[in-house]
Amino acid sequence: MLIPHPLLGLRDAQEFTYLGDARLIDRPDPSAPDAEAAFCDYVFLRDNPAGVHREFWFHEQGDRSWLVVTRDTVTHEVLGAELARDAALSRTRCSK
Amino acid sequence: MKFSGFRVFAEALKGHTGWRPLWRNPDPKPSYDYLIVGGGGHGLATAYYLAKTFGRSRIAVLEKGWLGSGNVGRNTTIIRSNYLLAGNEPFYEFSMKLWEGLEQELNFNAMVSQRGIINLFHTDAQRDAFRRRGNAMMLAGAGARLLGREELRAMVPFLNYDNARFPIKGGLMQARAGTARHDGVAWGYARGGDSHGVDLIQNCEVTGFRLDRGKVRGVETSRGYIAADKVGVAVAGSSSRVMAMAGMRLPIESHVLQAFVTEGLKPTIPGVITFGAGHFYISQSDKGGLVFGGDIDGYNSYAQRGNLPVVEDVAEGGMALMPMIGRARLLRMWGGVVDMSMDGSPIIDRTHIDGLYLNGGWCYGGFKATPASGYAFAHLLATGAPHETARAYRIDRFARGHVVDERGAGAQPNLH
């Protein structure tokens, strides 16, 4: 596979380490009253769709950036990729 | 129709005109007591034991493609009970005992072949971990032997003992492990279930569940609505997709696992061998092909095909371990979609929906579990209580903190 790195262009997926569901970007509030349940959901449960999936890839053999890649799990077609840092920062802005 | 050497002989004399279908092709009835979703190994075994052992009737298996088209038809056929944890080992040993009597039970030769498995170790730390595991196997009555380097060398002299990056120090052996003819297992259970009245319905895809006040009433299918009291889902690889139709999210990701077979060769490898320092395991089929595999590709996929890096990684592992296979040729590679669970262990449990049961999360090791999984799932469906060897496979173990994590890798499916 090739991952369209937002800074470096198409890079072979072999340079990357895969983590999975990009929802892991939304770490629950540890001080919330239902924190334990929210963390269980966060850590263990997955949508696991057959189709479009947003997921984390780490450019371990490259620039060490975490990417959020949007990929179809049926065709493996990659629909886009962004720096996870940007995704996380925009999320922070949205929620505040 | 009973199968035997005599029957084959008799049929040969009359031109094979007497053979009957191995199973019927019934149309679905409007309702059943038990619906098993998924006509793979686990689903077919469940239906068989439900009918045969637990004496239930009005059972149907719904299969979206052809019987055995899931992972039972695309695995590397290994059977073993060499697990570490109390939640796993008795279950897999129960499975091994069922394997040992399977062909007589089913009157179908699934070629269960106990030629042994050897897990190699390369460091003292690995040896210690294998000793803990081997002792767990002894506790379950599974049998195990810790082999030293020289003992191993006498047994499998063709490994790379003298020019290895990670020298082989020994192995943990289970003599009762081995392989079985994967398709034969599915067909044997299918034929057995059919002969006990189970309706095996092919080309029948479940498209939804009909739920009513927290209880399942039946399933929508590509061949119409079918009502049922109890619905058991055994669709590993697609568990998330199917259970999503009932509104459930699972502690499962679907990943692709590749497997490989070479051209046919005269006897080369006696049993199953797994490399402890690379990602590689191998056996040889009765037809002569070397059957091998390694790691999962590592990304979510429903594509039933993998990519080159893993192919190369597996081949490198194989060449590092046994360079005498180098001039054999890879004939075919394929991929199966596996349910990778968050702790690497399966789920056999009821769900929060009354009458809806789940059997899934088998990771890359569901084939060896086929008999026990079917038996335990049938037990759960028939009695409402988990089978004694499958009590650890509850779905709430994640939330409660009772994971069954053989590798200690945590909630990251691609590391299990």
Place this chain on the structure above:
Amino acid sequence: MSDLRPITALGAALPRLASFGALEIRENGGLALASMALRRGTVEPTPFGLALPGPGRWIAGQGVAALWTGLDQWMIEAEGRAELDFAAELKQLAPGCSVTEQTDGWVAFEIVSRAGTGPIDALLSKLVNVDLADFGPGRATRTGLEHMSCFVIRRSEAHIAVLGARSSAGSLWHALETAAKRLEER
């Protein structure tokens, strides 16, 4: 000045040098390295007058050079300054940046072709999965090479550098040497 004597990454007193056909591989023992990362709100500095390069690029100045290693992060090279506290020097020139000494984290092999770009391209195509059409002089990338994570820098048409972890210098040398030898045998 300490009287302790350093050894090279390959474990010798002097850097290794070898030729394979048109290719020469030289262990660059004198190369000083320091990483430099922007802290929050810091303006991009121009240490040693270097205009810091963008993603995938390398730029050379007088005896110093810089390659992009990640978002807001560069590796600064200085020829012949391995024995100096180059990181400290860089830190002076890069106020508000996180600077980390990297000289001994890496082994650098300079590979030069006496027959133009052909042998270099042939060698690279056996070692790294890099599109050579997009890897002319001034390009640099980190990528996998025989299971090792390396920086590959195109210093000129006929000159590349491969930087790998110092601890696996021997394995990296073996990989480069093997590939170069096989090209020679062709």
Place this chain on the structure above:
Amino acid sequence: MTRLSGGLIDRSQTLNFSFDGKRYQGNPGDTLASALLANGVRLMGRSFKYHRPRGLLSVGSEEPNALVELRSGARREPNTRATTVELFDGLEARSQNRWPSLGFDALAVNDLLSPFFTAGFYYKTFMWPKAFWEKLYEPAIRRAAGLGRLSMQADPDVYDKGFLHCDLLVIGGGVAGLAAALTAARSGARVILADEDFRLGGRLLSETRTLDGAQASDWISALEAEFESLPNIRVMRRTTVFGVYDHGIYGAVEGVSDHLPEANGRVRQTLWRITAKRAVLAAGATERPIAFADNDRPGIMLAGAMRAYANRWAACPSETIAVFTNNDDGHRTARDLAAKDVKIAAVIDVRPDAKARGDYRLITGGMVAGSRGRLGLKSIEVQANGRSEWIECGALGVSGGWNPNVHLFSHHRGRPVWNEPLQAFLPGENGPLGLIPAGAAAGHFSTGDALRSGARAAQRAMGELGIAASLPDLPRAEEADYTVAPVFHVPGKKRAWVDFQNDVTVKDIKLAHAENMRPVEHLKRYTTLGMATDQGKTSNVTGLAVMAELTGRSIPETGTTIFRPPYTPVTLSVLGGGDTGRHFRPRRLTPTHHWAEAQGAVFVEVGQWMRAQYFPRAGETHWRQSVDREARAVRGAVGLCDVTTLGKIDVQGADAGEFLNRLYCNMMATLKVGRVRYGLMLREDGFAYDDGTCARLAEDHCVVTTTTANAGLVYRNMEFARQCLWPELDVQLISTTNAWAQIAVAGPKSRALLARIVDGFDLSNEAFPFMACAELTVCDGLRARLFRISFSGELAYEIAVPARYGHALIERLMELGADLGATPYGTEALGVLRIEKGHAAGPELNGQATALMVGLGSMVSQKKDSVGAVMSRREGLAGDRRRLVGLRPVDPAGKVVSGSHLFAEGAPWKFDTDQGWITSACYSPHVGSMIGLGFLENGDERLGEVIVAANPLEGESARLRVVPAHFVDPEGARLRE
């Protein structure tokens, strides 16, 4: 049989070769198959199941019959298709899967028993008595099964791999591929043209067709010259593209020196991973046979193959041949061979309206219904117009039509589409992105069509890439229509072969039908149709057609099997590509490795690292003596150990402290500059996974250490936290593991030793207490970092210097410490020291343990959040009552064995009475007996109790006393001295 006239062989040179020990001669340009044929050899192999005599069926990589063992010794290569072996001088080949000889094979008795050995018979028998399967039936089956033999020796040849990138990859160098490559290459695009043959031209080489009125070879030569002159095209002969992977990545194998007598140390084959923006699939088509009774005798081959052997190699299996066809192509064979003075006994065409294309006897509306000849064809039975006659011929060319080679197009599981006029599957709509089929692979069977479709495919590909490509002037070529009658087998009572190698006949398909094994995958798996080494290239469509006929459904309704890589079988050695011995994975060496080597150290693999395990001295005959001595030296004097392998991560930035506070479960933000703190990291699921130290060098600068095993994982997780969880924090990370040589200096005399190297640095307990750190210089000006930390429980330090100085530093320390008893120690002694001290390491922190279990529960701060803190409070983790304890044998001479399971005395050894296990064990010179650490149920409440450690695996057990998990200095006074 001697050579015919013409052909693309070099008659000026002779090549010697042998088959089954008999010597023959051929010429450059020959394949093993063509050379054997030219020498009059028709019998080349035996079938898999019935051991039927077999000869060539085909001309290419689809060959199911003529499989040989090529070369000898460790280079023996089983199952090699004679059709793809380029002849070289001295070639040795042997037939396989026969005993004692190819001409007389004892297992041919299976053929007589074939009434019993029907499809799937083995599922129905061999079940009684039960024990006989492993002991009798299966060993016999395994011996009889399989084809060729491996040498069982390591492959002595070398292989490598490489990476290529291009705009257009053209797969196949026949007419369509050449036209595509030409079109793209002239546009300036980067082109790779790959073909499995050693000569470009594909089917053109086997035909007498002309291009622009001249020989096709003229056109090919002109093209080759042009390609040679263009810098942007790479022509790769002997290169098979075997698989299509995601996003335009193709796997290919180049035979570099396979065609040479000896590789002589050169690369034998190269695995190429080709990343192509676009690709043209011009893989041609494969002819299929028609099944009829006894259609598998040597001499019966595909008509196109027979024509190829005659035209390209000037070889023919017999002086008299016949042709059986359902399409016009068969007539070309008759015409071409007649032109070479081969006698045409008859052309049998199933079509009543077929027309002859030359001067030969044509039987229209006819079928071949049988054959004779034990080891080679002698005659065929022809039925036509209600009459039957036997016609003598030594060879029969059969053409059942052509199947486009759609394999690669279907590697992503896209199904091909049935084309009724062509009676063949064509590429469908859902092929791999960027792969464009052309030529015969796309059903363009005439030369003219194939040329145009190749050029257009390339033009389309270029257009998609924004490269302007004009169509080249293509030569005038034949434009014949292709018509084929839908006849796949000749009805009859006798066996008619569909899959030649696996001996699957029409009868077997009928049996599968009768037993309801009707879905195509059931058919395949039950009968083994298409599962031989050719993967059904010549049999699948015929098999489908027969099943379709039996079920009354159409062929497309019946389905297709899935095409899987590789297109043709690939040598495992080349997939493993390169170094798989000692260089299988990189070796990481510590900065003191060469020094340790000179000291005679024994090394051990720790992940990729090589670490000194122990340093034997003269007179020590057992490793334990060395290890005991090293451990005693640390407890009694001073020891030196290279601990560089621990991961070191440089953490800088204004928020470095806060960042680490969120990663470690214990409080880290409060760590003062100049101090070190032990830290424990949890996974987000609450389990402990790594421990190490955090040293604060400045307010905005920390250096953390990780375990050796988890260095990469911890770094990855820290980057995840930095980029994905808390991007608002000002933190920069970089690994410095390799940059610093770190040496543990441990023991009561460590301070005295270090005092001799530091440059005016106060090492007193007051100035530099336990858990202090500093940057300083040593040995007159060498930059260093000093940490007062201890893994052994003794007064101890770790000193770090730039890695290049590690070697000199340890030499200097040894030299200056000689009078203090300075002793190097390895990982074994390190292990002993930490077990004596009760420090958890890899065997305890194995990913299954909680902080509570390892006795570090109090480290999980309740005052702050950190990764894993919330989940560590779940009932299953908080309620886990297993605790790390120390274990000592009741009998001081007794053994403590890690991996033993723990039981209460008198309890049976069962899972439900299992109370834990021993994680680590060693002989403790300090205690004077073996000791161990282990997890024990309620262990913290059972101190003093005697329990049983069971090791039934090795037939052992021992009574052990439960003691606190530290055997030395429980108060921790020594390390604070």
